[in-house]
Amino acid sequence: MTCSTRATSRLVGSIARIACASALVVAFCGCSDDGEEATGDIELRPFAYVVNECSETSSGWSGHRGLRIRNGEGEEIVVNEFVLHDLGPQGALCRVYGMGRQGGAALAAGGIQRLGVSPDASTVVFETTDDYSIFSTGTMAPEEEGIFQLNADGSGLRRIGDASRNPAFRLVLPDPNAALGVTISHSSEFRFSPNGKRIAYTDRGIGIGGVDAIQIFTIDLSTGERRQVTRLPPITRQEGTDVHEVLVTGFLTDDLLTFVTDEVNQAPRAHIVRVDGDGEVVDVSLPAALPGAAVAPEFKITRRRAVVPLQLSGQISELFAVTFDRESGSATAQLTDVLQLTHFGRPDTGGGTEYSNRGKVFVTRDGTRAVFSASPEPLETNPLRNCQLYSIDTLGGELRQLTTFVPASPLPQDYVCGLGPPPSCSLLLIAQDLPSDSVFFEGNCDPQGGGLLTTEGYFVMRADGSGIRQIIDTRGAVTDASGRLSVELAGPFAYPESFD
Numbered sequence: 001m002t003c004s005t006r007a008t009s010r011l012v013g014s015i016a017r018i019a020c021a022s023a024l025v026v027a028f029c030g031c032s033d034d035g036e037e038a039t040g041d042i043e044l045r046p047f048a049y050v051v052n053e054c055s056e057t058s059s060g061w062s063g064h065r066g067l068r069i070r071n072g073e074g075e076e077i078v079v080n081e082f083v084l085h086d087l088g089p090q091g092a093l094c095r096v097y098g099m100g101r102q103g104g105a106a107l108a109a110g111g112i113q114r115l116g117v118s119p120d121a122s123t124v125v126f127e128t129t130d131d132y133s134i135f136s137t138g139t140m141a142p143e144e145e146g147i148f149q150l151n152a153d154g155s156g157l158r159r160i161g162d163a164s165r166n167p168a169f170r171l172v173l174p175d176p177n178a179a180l181g182v183t184i185s186h187s188s189e190f191r192f193s194p195n196g197k198r199i200a201y202t203d204r205g206i207g208i209g210g211v212d213a214i215q216i217f218t219i220d221l222s223t224g225e226r227r228q229v230t231r232l233p234p235i236t237r238q239e240g241t242d243v244h245e246v247l248v249t250g251f252l253t254d255d256l257l258t259f260v261t262d263e264v265n266q267a268p269r270a271h272i273v274r275v276d277g278d279g280e281v282v283d284v285s286l287p288a289a290l291p292g293a294a295v296a297p298e299f300k301i302t303r304r305r306a307v308v309p310l311q312l313s314g315q316i317s318e319l320f321a322v323t324f325d326r327e328s329g330s331a332t333a334q335l336t337d338v339l340q341l342t343h344f345g346r347p348d349t350g351g352g353t354e355y356s357n358r359g360k361v362f363v364t365r366d367g368t369r370a371v372f373s374a375s376p377e378p379l380e381t382n383p384l385r386n387c388q389l390y391s392i393d394t395l396g397g398e399l400r401q402l403t404t405f406v407p408a409s410p411l412p413q414d415y416v417c418g419l420g421p422p423p424s425c426s427l428l429l430i431a432q433d434l435p436s437d438s439v440f441f442e443g444n445c446d447p448q449g450g451g452l453l454t455t456e457g458y459f460v461m462r463a464d465g466s467g468i469r470q471i472i473d474t475r476g477a478v479t480d481a482s483g484r485l486s487v488e489l490a491g492p493f494a495y496p497e498s499f500d
Contacts, residue, residue, distance in 0.1 A: 041073075042433075042436050043072070043073075043436060044073055044460065044471065045072055045121040045495070045496050046069060046070065046117065046121045046496070047069070047117060047493070047494060048070075048115055048117055048126070048493070049068055049115075049491070049492065050067050050103070050106070050112050050490065050491060051068060051474065051488065051489075051490055052065050052109075052488070052489050053065075053487065054098075054486070054487050055485065055486040055487070056094040056484070057485075058483075062083075063083070063106075064081065064082070064083050065083075066080070066081045067081075067126055069124055069154065071152065077153070077154040079124075079126070079157075080111075080112055080126065082109075082112060082128065082140075084136065095485055096182060097487055098476060099477065100182070101426065101476065101489065102184070102426075102489070103456055103490045103491025104169075104186050104492045105186075105491075107169040107184075107188060107492070108132075108133070108169055108171050109133055110129065110131075110135065110140075111133075112127070112128055113129060114164070114168050114188050114190050115189065115493075116190030116497075118196040118496060119195075121496040122152055122196070123149060123150070125149050125221070126147070126148055127168070128146065128163065129146075131167075132167040145162075146161060146162055146163050147160050147162070148160065160224050161219055161224070164204075165203055165204040166202045166204055168188045169186040170186075170243065172184070172241065183242050185242035185243075185244065186492065187244050187247055188492040191248050191497070192251070192497050193257075194253065194254055194499040195254050196221075197220060197222060197254070198221065199221065200229075200257050200275070201248060202214055202215065202216055202217070206228075207233050208231055208233040212234075213232055215228050215231070216229050216230045216232075216246065216248055217229065218275050229275050229279070231279040235263045237262070237263075237264060238264040238265075244262065244297070245261065247262070250497070252272065252301055254275075255274055256275070257275060258271070258272055258284075258299070258300055260295060260297060262297065267294030267311065268294050268295050271284060272284065282333050284301075284335065285334050285335065287322075287335055287336065290310065290338065292312070293312055294310065295308070295310060296308070296311055296317055298351045298360055301324045304323060305323055305337075305367065306321070306322055306324055307320070307321050307322075307341065307350075307363050307372075308335075309349060309350030316346065317347055317348060317349045317351070318341070318344065318349055319341040319342045319349060319350045319361065319370060319392070320335075320341060321337075321395070322335040322336065322339075339395070340396075341392050341393075342392065344376040346375055347416055348373070348374060348387070349376070350374065351372070351417075351429070360372075362439050365434050365463075368393060368394055369391045369392065371389060371390070371391045371429070371463050372390060372391075372392075372429065373428070374390055381404070384406070385415070386405050386406065386411060386415075386445075387417035388404070389439075389441065389461070389465075391463065400465070402465035405425040405446075406425065407425045425444065426445075427443040427445070428441060428442050428443065430442055430495075431493070433495065433498060434498035434499075435498075436462070437462060437464075439461055439462075440459065440461075440493070440495055441461070442457065442459070443456070443457065443459065455474050455475060455476030455477075456476070456489055456490065456491070457470045457474075458471050458472035458493055459471065472490050472493070474488040475488045
């Protein structure tokens with residue numbers, strides 16, 4: 001793709017602070033599972049997100065991406081900005097971006113890529129590069145690209161490493177099977193260790209046989225030491241898909257992390273590796289009682305007794321409660337004491353099998369319930385089979401529907417949870433806050449059943465379904481009287497990662 005482009009990026013030296021406008025926080029009346037009215041807002045900790053804007057005229061369009069840190073309910077800090085000037089005609093990509101209502105798709109434009117907030121909410125880490133921009137590369141100065149660290153109050157900004165050579169997104173353009181002709185998935189999270197001292201991410205490095213391949217790296221945030229922790233062989237991705245060959249799913253402990261590999265003509269596989277860099281990879285062995293089962297892309301273990309989505313035959317995804325067991329010195333880690341929690345027969349339960357639609361599964365602070373997304377109709381409360389949030393007892397039973405999103409019109413038979421264009425109500429479960437026992441999700445429907453919103457919003461909700469409120473609100477796609485189109489969407493988003 002060629003175009004006439006000028007791009008600029010800047011790390012805001014005297015970091016700008018703006019008041020958190022009341023329009024950005026929209027409260028909804030919520031009720032808990034037992035019908036009692038929720039009292040008091042969920043207290044937010046500092047979090048980070050990117051605001052993406054583009055505008056389009058008959059002669060072309062321009063774009064802007066800005067990283068913001070919000071101090072809980074307080075002020076916002078603008079940290080980094082990336083601007084694309086005077087882009088020529090681009091096949092109405094700005095309009096397609098607005099129609100898709102998937103803010104994170106803007107990673108493909110360049111600028112801010114990976115993003116993370118430490119477990120104690122004191123540190124933000126972000127990555128900037130235009131090396132994989134679909135519009136213009138090589139326009140950012142070397143000192144503007146890289147991985148940066150700063151305090152959540154905006155102070156202490158410093159560069160801690162080079163930008164990854166593995167793009168944070170996978171783009172299929174054009175995609176004749178996608179509603180808008182484009183499919184994108186992104187792995188834009190820096191994974192923090194429980195003690196907050198390290199981050200993990202993917203980059204390219206030397207693997208088995210001296211061949212360059214996607215590997216997992218860590219950075220020690222106190223010393224800046226960068227370490228390659230895997231020596232993986234090259235993994236081939238099926239062309240024309242949004243599959244991520246290697247996906248870091250999180251730290252198990254300060255010294256162990258989990259990741260998933262996905263190679264063409266093979267089922268995804270889960271692994272564990274030590275962060276000391278010895279390169280020993282331990283495979284996660286699935287139960288023999290589930291022949292043909294495979295891990296879902298967002299497979300993650302955070303406690304010995306966990307709830308995970310597993311892919312079954314026929315691209316069906318179901319939730320299972322499992323015990324994670326690894327004996328010292330063993331070459332494999334076992335998932336034992338398996339209990340199937342759902343029997344929906346759908347491909348999207350608990351995040352599903354597709355990278356572009358993947359969400360997460362969260363277990364409540366007391367370990368008794370799992371919160372997840374799905375699109376079934378087991379309770380006769382979701383007749384259109386739209387994506388909803390549910391919770392279920394980790395011992396099985398007591399399924400509860402937590403949301404009542406209503407799409408604009410009946411959905412196609414092949415509809416699955418995720419982020420997509422109308423008429424679907426898109427929904428993605430993205431983060432958890434254990435101290436308040438709450439979850440965060442992004443979507444574009446009114447939680448009170450009022451139909452489609454004009455944009456994609458970010459919401460917080462208690463794990464029992466009460467206290468839903470919108471915490472990030474953007475204007476979406478708007479056309480003014482002169483015919484000028486402008487779009488504003490948010491994404492990616494990062495909240496302090498929770499550990500037991």
